[in-house]
Amino acid sequence: MVVLGVDPGITHLGLGVIQVEGGRGALKAFLLHGEVVETSSKEGAANRVGRIYERVRAALEAHAPEALAVEEQYFYRQNELAYKVGWALGAVLVAAHQRGVPVFAYGPMQVKQALVGHGHAPKEAVALAVRGALGLKEAPKPSHLADALAIALTHAFYARLSAAKPL
Amino acid sequence: MVVLGVDPGITHLGLGVIQVEGGRGALKAFLLHGEVVETSSKEGAANRVGRIYERVRAALEAHAPEALAVEEQYFYRQNELAYKVGWALGAVLVAAHQRGVPVFAYGPMQVKQALVGHGHAPKEAVALAVRGALGLKEAPKPSHLADALAIALTHAFYARLSAAKPL
Numbered sequence A, B: 001m002v003v004l005g006v007d008p009g010i011t012h013l014g015l016g017v018i019q020v021e022g023g024r025g026a027l028k029a030f031l032l033h034g035e036v037v038e039t040s041s042k043e044g045a046a047n048r049v050g051r052i053y054e055r056v057r058a059a060l061e062a063h064a065p066e067a068l069a070v071e072e073q074y075f076y077r078q079n080e081l082a083y084k085v086g087w088a089l090g091a092v093l094v095a096a097h098q099r100g101v102p103v104f105a106y107g108p109m110q111v112k113q114a115l116v117g118h119g120h121a122p123k124e125a126v127a128l129a130v131r132g133a134l135g136l137k138e139a140p141k142p143s144h145l146a147d148a149l150a151i152a153l154t155h156a157f158y159a160r161l162s163a164a165k166p167l
């Protein structure tokens, strides 16, 4: 199974594509592609979102994932931020819809549960689990890419249990 | 000047296209197209946003506006809503970017200032001004379409004063 994980953001959007190995044991996957799309408030909203769309679309075309997974976002007293992160996710959703790729979303506790085994694991434990599952010598960087890969692996975990969570 | 006004929303998104007449007197325009795109939480996020994208794209192709204008959104303690309205605007921005149409945004007070002449006018006065500027016998309905037309007229007003406000 190929999964595209997305860490949504308007200044930094992480994209990670993994190929998940079959079998019922520990989750094993390898990294097919990782990038962080960076945009600036100087370039205008449509340009920012249009560029995000193009990168997501390119990743979908190059790797033909069977699922796209995003982390659910929680915003506390940050409406402005929520709105702009929403723009970025809108572009992701347009690209997924055009390619017919189903979209899934998991909350931070579900990520921790899937990758570490309990919902209150520290961030470092998640990073270690991502590194282990992907067989990497070092933790993926930057953090936006690590988050995108974590969410892709999380989808693989729940899909294997027939507990995938459509957005 | 042809302007596409958008009232962004995830369950209801208003689209209004106007042709603005030249000249320096009172703002005069006529309605070329109006619709409200409705989506449901039952149909999945990518489908909702993908359909919004397709309608905006169709309006841009059919009417070739030289500008797209949206109302700035303010959300108070409604992060979840802000995020989802953001998805819708993301789709709008992708469509505008693909067609090379510049995007502008105005706040509610700027709309009132432009259409009624002072920033604290009641909603009814705005509706009356929209009706007058477009030469309509009745106020446009539903409210999401009226809002989309108000924002299109607002852009025409500020563009004429060389005070357009890019998003």
Ligand SMILES: [Mg+2]
Pocket (backbone or CB within 6 Å): B007, B008, B009, B012, B014, B143, B144, B147
């Ligand atoms: Mg509305």
